[in-house]
Amino acid sequence: xxxxxxxxxxxxxxxxxxxxxxxxxxxxxxxxxxxxxxxxxxxxxxxxxxxxxxxxxxxxxxxxxxxxxxxxxxxxxxxxxxxxxxxxxxxxxxxxxxxxxxxxxxxxxxxxxxxxxxxxxxxxxxxxxxxxxxxxxxxxxxxxxxxxxxxxxxxxxxxxxxxxxxxxxxxxxxxxxxxxxxxxxxxxxxxxxxxxxxxxxxxxxxxxxxxxxxxxxxxxxxxxxxxxxxxxxxxxxxxxxxxxxxxxxxxxxxxxxxxxxxxxxxxxxxxxxxxxxxxxxxxxxxxxxxxxxxxxxxxxxxxxxxxxxxxxxxxxxxxxxxxxxxxxxxxxxxxxxxxxxxxxxxxxxxxxxxxxxxxxxxxxxxxxxxxxxxxxxxxxxxxxxxxxxxxxxxxxxxxxxxxxxxxxxxxxxxxxxxxxxxxxxxxxxxxxxxxxxxxxxxxxxxxxxxxxxxxxxxxxxxxxxxxxxxxxxxxxxxxxxxxxxxxxx
Amino acid sequence: xxxxxxxxxxxxxxxxxxxxxxxxxxxxxxxxxxxxxxxxxxxxxxxxxxxxxxxxxxxxxxxxxxxxxxxxxxxxxxxxxxxxxxxxxxxxxxxxxxxxxxxxxxxxxxxxxxxxxxxxxxxxxxxxxxxxxxxxxxxxxxxxxxxxxxxxxxxxxxxxxxxxxxxxxxxxxxxxxxxxxxxxxxxxxxxxxxxxxxxxxxxxxxxxxxxxxxxxxxxxxxxxxxxxxxxxxxxxxxxxxxxxxxxxxxxxxxxxxxxxxxxxxxxxxxxxxxxxxxxxxxxxxxxxxxxxxxxxxxxxxxxxxxxxxxxxxxxxxxxxxxxxxxxxxxxxxxxxxxxxxxxxxxxxxxxxxxxxxxxxxxxxxxxxxxxxxxxxxxxxxxxxxxxxxxxxxxxxxxxxxxxxxxxxxxxxxxxxxxxxxxxxxxxxxxxxxxxxxxxxxxxxxxxxxxxxxxxxxxxxxxxxxxxxxxxxxxxxxxxxxxxxxxxxxxxx
Numbered sequence: 008x009x010x011x012x013x014x015x016x017x018x019x020x021x022x023x024x025x026x027x028x029x030x031x032x033x034x035x036x037x038x039x040x041x042x043x044x045x046x047x048x049x050x051x052x053x054x055x056x057x058x059x060x061x062x063x064x065x066x067x068x069x070x071x072x073x074x075x076x077x078x079x080x081x082x083x084x085x086x087x088x089x090x091x092x093x094x095x096x097x098x099x100x101x102x103x104x105x106x107x108x109x110x111x112x113x114x115x116x117x118x119x120x121x122x123x124x125x126x127x128x129x130x131x132x133x134x135x136x137x138x139x140x141x142x143x144x145x146x147x148x149x150x151x152x153x154x155x156x157x158x159x160x161x162x163x164x165x166x167x168x169x170x171x172x173x174x175x176x177x178x179x180x181x182x183x184x185x186x187x188x189x190x191x192x193x194x195x196x197x198x199x200x201x202x203x204x205x206x207x208x209x210x211x212x213x214x215x216x217x218x219x220x221x222x223x224x225x226x227x228x229x230x231x232x233x234x235x236x237x238x239x240x241x242x243x244x245x246x247x248x249x250x251x252x253x254x255x256x257x258x259x260x261x262x263x264x265x266x267x268x269x270x271x272x273x274x275x276x277x278x279x280x281x282x283x284x285x286x287x288x289x290x291x292x293x294x295x296x297x298x299x300x301x302x303x304x305x306x307x308x309x310x311x312x313x314x315x316x317x318x319x320x321x322x323x324x325x326x327x328x329x330x331x332x333x334x335x336x337x338x339x340x341x342x343x344x345x346x347x348x349x350x351x352x353x354x355x356x357x358x359x360x361x362x363x364x365x366x367x368x369x370x371x372x373x374x375x376x377x378x379x380x381x382x383x384x385x386x387x388x389x390x391x392x393x394x395x396x397x398x399x400x401x402x403x404x405x406x407x408x409x410x411x412x413x414x415x416x417x418x419x420x421x422x423x424x425x426x427x428x429x430x431x432x433x434x435x436x437x438x439x440x441x442x443x444x445x446x447x448x449x450x451x452x453x454x455x456x457x458x459x460x461x462x463x464x465x466x467x468x469x470x471x472x473x474x475x476x477x478x479x480x481x482x483x484x485x486x487x488x489x490x491x492x493x494x495x496x
Numbered sequence: 497x498x499x500x501x502x503x504x505x506x507x508x509x510x511x512x513x514x515x516x517x518x519x520x521x522x523x524x525x526x527x528x529x530x531x532x533x534x535x536x537x538x539x540x541x542x543x544x545x546x547x548x549x550x551x552x553x554x555x556x557x558x559x560x561x562x563x564x565x566x567x568x569x570x571x572x573x574x575x576x577x578x579x580x581x582x583x584x585x586x587x588x589x590x591x592x593x594x595x596x597x598x599x600x601x602x603x604x605x606x607x608x609x610x611x612x613x614x615x616x617x618x619x620x621x622x623x624x625x626x627x628x629x630x631x632x633x634x635x636x637x638x639x640x641x642x643x644x645x646x647x648x649x650x651x652x653x654x655x656x657x658x659x660x661x662x663x664x665x666x667x668x669x670x671x672x673x674x675x676x677x678x679x680x681x682x683x684x685x686x687x688x689x690x691x692x693x694x695x696x697x698x699x700x701x702x703x704x705x706x707x708x709x710x711x712x713x714x715x716x717x718x719x720x721x722x723x724x725x726x727x728x729x730x731x732x733x734x735x736x737x738x739x740x741x742x743x744x745x746x747x748x749x750x751x752x753x754x755x756x757x758x759x760x761x762x763x764x765x766x767x768x769x770x771x772x773x774x775x776x777x778x779x780x781x782x783x784x785x786x787x788x789x790x791x792x793x794x795x796x797x798x799x800x801x802x803x804x805x806x807x808x809x810x811x812x813x814x815x816x817x818x819x820x821x822x823x824x825x826x827x828x829x830x831x832x833x834x835x836x837x838x839x840x841x842x843x844x845x846x847x848x849x850x851x852x853x854x855x856x857x858x859x860x861x862x863x864x865x866x867x868x869x870x871x872x873x874x875x876x877x878x879x880x881x882x883x884x885x886x887x888x889x890x891x892x893x894x895x896x897x898x899x900x901x902x903x904x905x906x907x908x909x910x911x912x913x914x915x916x917x918x919x920x921x922x923x924x925x926x927x928x929x930x931x932x933x934x935x936x937x938x939x940x941x942x943x944x945x946x947x948x949x950x951x952x953x954x955x956x957x958x959x960x961x962x963x964x965x966x967x968x969x970x971x972x973x974x975x976x977x978x979x980x981x982x983x984x985x986x987x988x
Contacts, residue, residue: 380604397666399640400633412677424674432667439643439662443655446648448603488566 008068015066015074018082019122021053025115029108039107043097046111047090050118054086061493070194071132077340078126080494081260084344085125088253089118091351094469096245098362103243104154110147117143117249121257130183130193133261137225138176140254145169147249148242156365157243164241171224171234179221185214195268212273218265219280225258226314227307229287236299239307244361244368247303248354251310252347259317263339266324267332278325281318285423288315289430296437300371305437306353309396312430317342319411319427323418334417336495337488338410344487345395345403345480352473353392356385359470363460372440376447377455385462386445388474395477397438398431403480498545499573499624500559501538502583503617505531510613517606525598528609532590532616539587542575554980556580563630567680568691572627576977578759579623581829581970582752585836586623588955589748590616593741595952596844600740600851601649608649611641615745622753626694628676628761632669635753639665642742642750649739657730657737664730668720675713679765682706694760698984703768711766711773718762721754722810725784735803736856740847743799747806748840752832755813759828763820763985770818770985777818778901778908784811786911789918793925798849798856802842805882805922808915809835809890815912816897820985822978824900829974830967831893834881834960838890841878841956845871848949849930852942858926863935870945872931874953881960883923884916889963 013020025046032042057079065075072078093114100107120140127133149165151157187193189210220231227235239247269277288311296308320339324332360367366374379386395402408431415424449455480487509531517524542556559573575583593612601608618638625631639662647658676692683700684690691697702710720727731751735743763770770777788808795801809831816828848871849864850856865872881888884895894916902909945953963970 394640400636405633405636409673409677412674413681416674416678416681428667428670428674431670432663435663435666436659439659442644443647443659446644448648483564485564485566488564492566 012066012068015060015063016068016072018053018057018060018079018086019072019119019126021049021056022086022115022119022122025049026112026119029112029115033108033112037108039097039101042108042111043093046093046115049115050086050090050093054083054090057086058083061490067128071129072123072126073128074126076494076496077260077264077336080340080490081125081256081343082122084347085121085253085256086118088256088347088351089114089121089249091355091469091473092245092249092253094465095248095355095358096243098463098466099243099245099358102362103151105151110150113143113147113150114249116140117147118253121253124257125260127261128195128264130186130195133195134176134180134183136257136261137179137221140257141172141176141225144246144250144254145172147246148238150246151243157369160241160369161243162241164238167234167241168238175221175224175231178217178224182214182217182219182221185210185217189214195265212276215269215273215277216280219277222258222262223284226255226262227288227311228284228314228318229291229311230284232288232292232311235311236295236304236307239310240301240304240369244303244354244358247306248351248358251306251354252350255310255314256343256347259314259339259343262321263324263336266321267336269325274325278322281322281325282423285315285318285322286426288312288318289423289426290433293430293433293437297433299437301369302357302372302375302441303368305372305441306350309434309437310350312434313346313396315430316408316411316427317346319415319420319423322420322423323414326418326420333495335414337491338414340491340494341410341484341488342407344491345407348403348473348476348480349392349395352388352470352477353396355470355473356389356392359385359462359466360460364457372444373450375441375444376450377445378457379445380448381455381457382460384467385470388470390442390445391474391477393438393441395481397435401478401481403477405481406484497559498538498542499575499620502535502542502587502620505534505538506613506617506620509534510610510617513609513613514606517604517609521602521605524606524609525594528594528613531613532587532594535590535616535620536587539583542580554976563627567629568689568693569629570627570693571630572693573621573624573630574626575624576980577973577975578756578829578977578981581833581973582623582749582756583620585752585833586616586619586749588959589744589836589840592840592844592952592955593744593748595948596744596847597739597741598948600847604648608645611645612741612745614638614641615645615750619745619749619753623756627692628680628694628697629692631761632673632676635669635672635757636666638750638753642746645742645745646734646738649742650737651739652737653733654737657733660730661734664720664727668717668727671713672717675710678706678710678713682710694764698764700765702766707766708769708772711762711769714757714762714765715773715777718754718757719780719814721757722751722814723754723807724780724810724814725787725807726780728784728788728807731807732800732803735806735843736797736799740843740850743843743847744840747802747843748836751806751810752836755810755817755828755832758814758817759825759981763817764981767984767986770820774818774820775905778815778905781811781814781818782908782911784808784814785915786811786918789915789922792922793918796858798846798858798861798926798930799843800856801858801922801926802839802846805842805919806835806839808919809839809882811915812894812897812912815901815908819897819901819904819908820982821900821903822982823903824897825978825982826971826974827893827896827898827900829893829978830889830963830970831897833963833970834889834893837956837959837963838878838881838888841874841953841960842882844953844956845875845878848945858929861930862933863931865931866935867942868944870950874945874957875931876927877957877960879923879926881964883919887964888960889967890960892964892967 123136151161223231292311299305320335323335395404398404398408513524513527561571563569621634643662792804816824884891
């Protein structure tokens, strides 16, 4: 490995070093604040490194990882999301009756897994990244196991996630094995062109289908979404935010890379599968969200729907072929960035409220009644997040949705376009429901009193940054669009 | 610059009223009045700036900044006479709604005036944006504050009504977004330029089958907002449940954005498709006229009754626009202004009655004339305007629309003229049930109009009479833009 390869791999090395540094640190001093600071600073450094490297030539580091601008951009996004996650975890864990410091080790490992996944152009590194991320997440989802209030929920979620994730990984692995049997190579780029031992081509098709199932599980595409609402609800709010954004970004980045390279007959099969999953996720995901009473569960279904929308860009990639996919790629990247910002905003609000009163995450929506008048800024941030998820202009969500409409029309995916419109219209109902609850003045004719909740400066700052990001992406997206164009050029 | 001034002073006033509203409710009221005054000053200077607005150029002002380079999206604001009239109406009804909110809105005043002024700013934006993307942004953005006004300060069924209002409008505007993007891509295919500018897009050749689909996307969004049959059902709920200032804004201005969209976008962008579709649209218009009037007749709730009359009057506007000739379009503009004033007046009166009697049920009113002579007399005036009495603005509008429509589709004109018979029925029903006869609630101690309320209703009444006798005040301004639109829409 030469010096150039090493520097371009630096973001990953920095993230990997977090876990080592933290373990050593914990061995000597147990200090929650210090641990959190170290994690956050390292995330910032790694993200800064990744984003400032953009524009440099792409670098293949060993056959496993490719550091091109696409990787750098999305690694930056993943790391910023992890930063926000670590930041909001501090207050949440402070309020918990739990050993706190090791959580950040797990978080940094999960972030590392996500980064590896983004940068992988080899099925082996993909699997390593995916498993590193998932295994860390099992523990994170079940982290509150000693808390009296949360133990049963969080354990149930953790076990459920572990078992189902394990099953999906085995599907994925089997798929990879079949592809290897067909191509004799695990490199994504070379699978098609390689002169492998050409077995029956059915190997490739079945392999690809199984691989898609594994991906679909992580993306919670219907019908592989079963775990999503339970795990979202049971996991601690900061962990849910990571599951809902960083994981999706990373897995989707891999799916994009894979489909960009894929050619030939089996694309038709994949396209069919993608279309069915998109249709189900958009419509059924939104339908199931309509009557949810727990905000995290509701956001779980909402994320199913959103991940269904973004399939449009994948389908466009598969339809248009590798020469004319630039808008589709651009749309996917912009959508993921906007989605990450608004999802993190929503979960940051939930996590901050839950750190004062756990009923905000485990209880029904009723607990949010009248919050607009008692915690106006916090509630306004949540309203902004809901409007963004609903796709209102001047928020991040609209730019994402606009891209999807553009991509769908350009590649003439009329079915998916009409389902996108239908799904968005359905989705309005439950986003508005949350807003209406926040605006309520009384519950059963009783005035509402949430008591006094004091938020620290750090919590307020995080919220402010996420609000600004969500608005900035909506009002003046040009810089981000230019970045993304640079990344896919 | 003045256009931006209007929008910014409204937005800024909204934010300031929110901030001072925590300390003092009355400060936020006065502050919103001041911001409306500032906006009006910008508006007046817009007039003064254009010394000869009618002859030389149709467009009074251009503001053009690059916004999102990737898609050629600009902040492109301009007005012609049509927009100018509608922005004027917006500001005027802004005052009326503000006066009606003065004592009705007592809790969370700061937040209310924030939403109130943001709605106005959004509407002004809709009337002046000529970049389709920007137009869409304003179109959506005016929804959220209105939604909150209904949801927080509305009456008993406010949550249901607010949600329904929002979903109807948003879902239909998604169709418009798709159509808009489709149009832009079509234009890009033809010219190679990716642009949302109205001035570019009107040159697109939209004569194919695709043009029809795209036109329908726009049409549905505007029809929902107008509203016309069969997508009208959000309106009675939203208007009934909104607080009085909200109803005034909804009926007075928000409905006009739908009509404006049909005038400004549907015909000029898709002349062929619109011409083919015109008979159907006019058929729906006729149905709206008759059905709205019929349903109005069956209501006991005063606000609901007025809401259904709006559907009926908006049917005339639909007819006028799709007849697409000079007479009918001039009539449409007049009808937009006339309906804005008269429906705002009627909703204001419904609000005043509810404050005094704590009911909107016509059956529980009766004999009010004896107790509230001033209010009753003004009600009579607004009801007369709604039924199309000569001498008031609405008569001119409806009459000219019918004349124009008769040249194109005599059957549509004949059928919708029946609406002129149904209108007196429901208008007089309000008077008969509410104001004549024996008092239903016994002798109530209620106060007649105070000076604030008198000013509020006086503005509207004066406007109606003025335009009823001197319709040229409007026609002179709107003639040139209407002819330009006709030229773009290839109509006669």
